[in-house]
Amino acid sequence: MTTIKIKVLAVFVSLVMSFSFGFSPAYAAGGGVKAPAQQWHFDGMTGQFDLAAMQRGLKVYREVCAACHGLKRVRYGNLEALGYSEAQIKNIAVDYTVTDGPNDEGEMFDRPARPSDSFVSPYPNDKAAKAVNDGALPTDLSLIIKARAYGPDYLYALLMGYEEGGHGHDVPEGKHWNKYFPGYVISMAPPLSDGIVGYEDGSPETAEQYAHDVVNFLTWAADPYLEERKRMGIAVLIFLAAFAAVMYGVKKRIWADVH
């Protein structure tokens, strides 16, 4: 009797677990080729951030992506999570200018950014961004990984998915063919090519490596508590499993004399 119950329970649990271990979102975006799955350092139940890749990814973001894309939900001070010291972060921040004020004279003024400031966006507002980019709005990248189905795989595939010529389709002037983009025609020019960003740690300076690194960086930007969440999750699951085992014993013992 009890064994039947346990079997039913086990089937239920394993059903839920088996479909959930795919980690795949319930809905996939339509109109593009599905991005092939990649191996990521942050995947799985014990996934962790790859700090070196994230530091390189930050460099790629600052030297390539940041020309058009903002990152407004991340503060310079948050870069501590990438392993930078306070002094290094201050050094990064001073490269940017923020408008502050009004001061005691009632004037707005420019000053270098501080660690408590958010990443400065390349354009003052969306209209300015569209005006410069032929009407296309470069998305803020703070949440891009969460805002796309299979975010990391999709972004990596998109960055590497440009194809010359557009397979005989008519690609409008100033647009590009990308097989992973929903609808295939994308406004963004191919952003990455070999050698455009210099690495100091000897990592290969290839487009693939840049794409890999910037995905690592942006995954952190979208989900800064990923590592803490996964670490806490193991403790919570162990606790609940032990609690369930104890309660099962208690229940069995209490029910032992019932016919």
Added chain:
Amino acid sequence: MASGERTAFENPVVEWIDSRLPIFTMMQKEYGVFPTPKNFNYFWNFGAIAMVMLMIMLVTGIFLAMHYTAHTSMAFDSVERIMRDVNSGWLIRYIHMNGASFFFIAVYIHMFRGMYYGSFKKPRELLWILGVLIFVLMMATAFMGYVLPWGQMSYWGATVITNLFSAIPFVGDSIVTLLWGGFSVDNPTLNRFFALHYLMPFVIFAVVFLHVWALHVTGSNNPLGIEPKGKQDTLPFHPYYTMKDTFGTIVFLFIYAFFVFYAPDYMGHPDNYIPADPLVTPAFIVPEWYFLPFYAMLRSITFGVNIYIGAGAVLAVLAMIPVYSKKTNKELNIGAMVGMFAVAGALFMLGYFAQLKNGAGEIMLNLPLADFFFVSAKLGGVAVMFGSLLLVALMPWLDTHGIRSARFRPLYKTALLVFVALTFVLGIAGGKPAEGLWVYIGQLATLYYLAFFLVILPLLSRFEKGRDLPPSIHEAVLQGAK
């Protein structure tokens, strides 16, 4: 409640309180010694689990509300601030977000339990109706909660669903304006949804109280569906079921925690991490997964009711009236019924194909008066969607068979399991774009959903013989025929 006879407590503080407000006596009576059938299986855990989920949602929701800003220009940012800057904000939000899904999982299993073992039948009809009311309130609450982060799916989901009410004749447009607080989904909409999303859980709490109260009047049903006949059939609720419920709840929480920590966005839509933009419509708009079967039924009504479909429906009702009446089985004319259904089906198909377009966009069947509609497709869809919930509430009067448990009703069991399977199919259909084969699959599943309640249940109530019931719970348990 619990007034009258009272035994004194040993603890003087407890006794002092209890003699003035017999709350301890009540707890002892309702949760301590409360006689509960001894043959529950694990399906009976889900009431307690749903209660725990409601508590989790209330507590996390109150903390989220402390940091949330209900304004269109700040709502999305305030949620991201919770995710990034509020201490453990990400954890509280993920618990709340996934909690909605797991609350629905618990309640759906709880409802299935009620259907399978006939818990809705006399004398538990009101208990069942209160449960359906809780379910409807949950749906409203969850819908409004999903709007609050003000992402793309929040905004467009709110637009699609609120627009449904405009299908109601005469007052529809006024209702929509009232829901919106204006002439489109905008800041007033967000504000009232936040206020109502905070209010509704307490209304749910009150109805849950009534639900539990009604349960404690009739006592629980059990897997055999026969009433306990004496002490040998029951156990005191504590410690037997308090401990069993705790065990089941922890197992449920384990699965829930797995999602919170390892797949927190699995059940959400990625588009909701894009701030709402009234000028950009998402590729296709889908509600949360727990609404998908109902959404599929809404979209399945692609046709209006013209004279042919109307006549078919009237004929079908006429065929069923004797079944609903008090006539004996022998007085029923089965041949006439089958004939009427055949004609009704043919009329329906005529009316349907007179509206269906082929690949070239031409009407497949040209019939006179076919494009005069008594009920538009939109109103039909809304009526079927809300009607599908009403039918669940009416189940005690649609299934009047004397045997409760599906264990002793093989035909009912099959019909019910097909119903459950097709509800899953409806869920899948609801998540697909409304085109091609899925439309027809959705329509057939919707047909079964309606027929299950309106035709199959009343007929089975009359004609299913059922197996012999065991003499008592105690004897059945002793024989191991659980």
